[in-house]
Amino acid sequence: MNNAPMQVIIALLLGFKRNGHIFLGLILGILVGCWVPQENFPQVYKILNFAGEAFINIIQMVVLPLVVSAIIIGISNIGDSKQLTKFGSKMLLYYGIITVLAVSIACAVAIILQPGASAKALINQDIAHHIQEYVASAIQYQRENLVQIFMDIIPKNPFEALATGKMIPVIIFTSIFAIALTRAGEISRPLVSLFESIFAATMKVTDWIMYLAAPGVFALTATAVSSFGISVFNNISKYVLAFCIAIALQFFVVYPVMLKVFSKVPVGKLFGAISEAIMVAFGTASSSATLPLTITCCEKRVGISNRVCSFVLPLGATLNMDGTAIMQTIAVIFLTQMYGIELTPLLMVEIAFLAVVASSTSAGIPGAGLITIALVLNGIGLTPEQLVVGFSLLFALERFLDMFRTICNVVSDTVVAAIIADNENELDYELLCGKSIEQKV
Ligand code: ASP
Numbered sequence: 001m002n003n004a005p006m007q008v009i010i011a012l013l014l015g016f017k018r019n020g021h022i023f024l025g026l027i028l029g030i031l032v033g034c035w036v037p038q039e040n041f042p043q044v045y046k047i048l049n050f051a052g053e054a055f056i057n058i059i060q061m062v063v064l065p066l067v068v069s070a071i072i073i074g075i076s077n078i079g080d081s082k083q084l085t086k087f088g089s090k091m092l093l094y095y096g097i098i099t100v101l102a103v104s105i106a107c108a109v110a111i112i113l114q115p116g117a118s119a120k121a122l123i124n125q126d127i128a129h130h131i132q133e134y135v136a137s138a139i140q141y142q143r144e145n146l147v148q149i150f151m152d153i154i155p156k157n158p159f160e161a162l163a164t165g166k167m168i169p170v171i172i173f174t175s176i177f178a179i180a181l182t183r184a185g186e187i188s189r190p191l192v193s194l195f196e197s198i199f200a201a202t203m204k205v206t207d208w209i210m211y212l213a214a215p216g217v218f219a220l221t222a223t224a225v226s227s228f229g230i231s232v233f234n235n236i237s238k239y240v241l242a243f244c245i246a247i248a249l250q251f252f253v254v255y256p257v258m259l260k261v262f263s264k265v266p267v268g269k270l271f272g273a274i275s276e277a278i279m280v281a282f283g284t285a286s287s288s289a290t291l292p293l294t295i296t297c298c299e300k301r302v303g304i305s306n307r308v309c310s311f312v313l314p315l316g317a318t319l320n321m322d323g324t325a326i327m328q329t330i331a332v333i334f335l336t337q338m339y340g341i342e343l344t345p346l347l348m349v350e351i352a353f354l355a356v357v358a359s360s361t362s363a364g365i366p367g368a369g370l371i372t373i374a375l376v377l378n379g380i381g382l383t384p385e386q387l388v389v390g391f392s393l394l395f396a397l398e399r400f401l402d403m404f405r406t407i408c409n410v411v412s413d414t415v416v417a418a419i420i421a422d423n424e425n426e427l428d429y430e431l432l433c434g435k436s437i438e439q440k441v
Contacts, residue, residue, distance in 0.1 A: 005252035007268035014272050022279045025218035029283070032218075033225025041226070048223045052283075055216030056366075059209055059280075059289045062202045064162060066292055067314045068174050069199035074311030075178035076192050084179070087420065091312050094262070094416040095320040099359065101254050102246075102322035102408075103352040106329035109246045111348075115238035115330065116337025116390075167288065167318045167363055199310070206292035213276070213293075217283030224285075224399045236393050239334045240401070246326045247404050255415045263422035269432050273301035274414050281410040285402040288364035290410050291317045298414055303428030304421040312420055316413030317364050323408025324369035325359035327401055332376050335390045347380060354379040369405065370398055 038045040078084045155161045155169035162170055181188040256267040271278075274297045281290040295313050298304045332351050336343050358375040362368040421427035 005256075007266075008252055008256065008271050010268060014275075021214040022217055022276060025214035025216070026221050026279055026283065029218040029221025030225050033222040036222070036226050038226045045223065045226050048219045048226065051219035052216065052223045055212055055219060056284050056286060056289050058212065058216075059206075059284065059292060060165075060286075062205050062209070062292050063288050064165065064170070065198050066202040066206075066295070067167070067170065067317075068162075069195040069202065070295065070310035070314045071171065071174045072178045072181065072192065072195040073199055074307065074309075074314070075175060076182045076188075077307040078311060079182060081179075084182075087308075087311060087424075090420050090423065091315065091416060094258070094419055095316065095412075098254065098258065098412045098416065099320065099322045099325050099356050102250050102325050103329045103355050105249050105254070106242075106246045106326040106355075107333065107348055107352055109242045109249070110330045110333035110337075111343075113238055113242045113245070114337055115236075115242045116334040116339075118238055168361070171315060171318055202292065203296060206296055210276075210293065210296075213280060213283075217279055220283040220285075221403075224403060227399065236397065239330065239393070240397060242330050242334075243327060243401055244404070246330060247323060247408055250322060250326065250408055251411065255411060258415055259419065263419045265418045265422050265427065266433065270302060270414065270418055271411070273297060273432060274411065277410055277414070278407055281406045282403045285366040285399065285406045286364055287317045287321070287406055287409045287413070290406070291364070294410055294414060298417055301431070302414070302418060302421075303431030304417050305426035305428075308417055308421040308424065308426045312417040313413055316416060317410075319360045320413055320416065321359040321362050321364075321369065321405075321409050322412045323405030324362050324372075325355045326408065327369055327405050328355040328358055328373045328376055331370075331373060331394050332380070334394075335377070335382070336380075338390045341382075350380055351376060364406075364409065366402055366406075367398060369402070370394065 032048075036044045036048075075084060078087055152166075153168045153172065155173040158169070158173040161173065181192060259265045259267050259270065274294070277290055277294045277297045280293050281287065284290060287294075291314065294317070295309050298309045298313060299306060329352060332355070333343065333348075335341075336347070336351075341347075354376040358372040359369065361375070362372045418427065
């Protein structure tokens with residue numbers, strides 16, 4: 001276990017080498033982004049931004065049919081309700097453990113590093129007044145519409161939810177519908193077959209889209225790097241450091257330990273097998289957009305059965321956001337420290353709890369976590385006026401941090417899928433390890 005971080009790094013390097021073209025896109029993106037800062041080269045930035053957004057749109061095109069068809073075949077493959085409860089409760093348990101560990105680590109790191117203390121001096125009332133409006137309206141909305149927010153997740157009109165891409169109502173409706181299909185018996189078979197065909201076709205489209213992965217990741221990374229000035233980094237370096245440490249601990253310690261404790265899945269092999277998904281998650285900063293590739297990697301490289309992938313991964317891409325929870329916890333503690341608010345143990349627990357809830361209501365799209373953070377702030381009674389300057393600092397490097405937390409969001413889904421597949425004998429170890437598990441252990 002001690003060498004788990006090393007195994008992860010080696011596996012990732014090998015995976016990046018295997019997907020050299022995407023990795024090259026990523027590195028070139030960072031270099032070009034540094035060379036052409038947005039303020040000096042607005043036209044280049046526009047072109048890169050256009051190319052990056054086009055890539056995200058193209059992958060998002062398959063997300064809805066994929067989520068709906070995957071959940072329907074996932075649930076109908078599991079079959080009887082006992083199995084479904086077993087799968088569902090395991091999934092929630094592991095997702096819960098991962099997120100609780102994430103917020104605990106985030107709290108500990110933020111207390112030790114005190115990222116907000118040094119930022120106190122930065123309070124400069126002139127900056128970012130447009131953000132004041134943003135924060136004020138987000139918090140006001142959530143305060144007034146808490147009941148409405150929960151009502152909105154009930155899919156009153158599933159077609160409207162589908163058309164507007166509201167993932168949680170879509171998932172709720174599809175899951176209920178899928179359970180009903182399994183209960184309806186033989187008569188539902190043609191419809192399930194139809195969804196099997198839709199799933200197969202969307203996976204094919206995903207394969208084609210992956211030819212665009214290298215230029216897409218290049219454009220997205222270049223846009224992100226070119227849009228933040230390196231100077232901002234100095235102002236919030238401790239916040240960024242705390243965030244990076246917590247993400248690294250989650251990645252190099254929590255996931256390997258979870259895999260070791262709950263399964264026999266070799267961590268290095270798993271991370272190597274999903275390296276393409278990791279790079280696309282980094283480039284797109286969207287776990288929803290990465291979902292087609294996450295499913296492809298898990299099925300074709302890791303060897304997780306379609307039964308597990310199609311049930312666990314679409315739900316995880318929407319509900320399991322441990323990277324987002326880390327950011328929200330550290331960001332809120334940063335703000336409380338910056339504004340000199342006393343951080344009692346009770347307040348800390350409240351922040352951690354609210355971050356678990358807020359992160360799981362975040363959509364798997366870029367920037368979603370910084371919107372739902374208002375739920376955490378509102379929950380602990382902070383006012384927009386208190387936050388305006390601190391919030392503008394969080395916005396400064398938002399996209400950059402989003403890229404890293406999205407990696408966590410995606411990887412933790414695959415870790416949970418691998419553990420469940422291992423527990424249920426749904427993992428093809430020959431495919432993952434290239435030899436039988438008996439030989440391996
Ligand atoms: N971008 C993240 C994701 O897609 C969500 C967030 O934290 O903003 O997983």
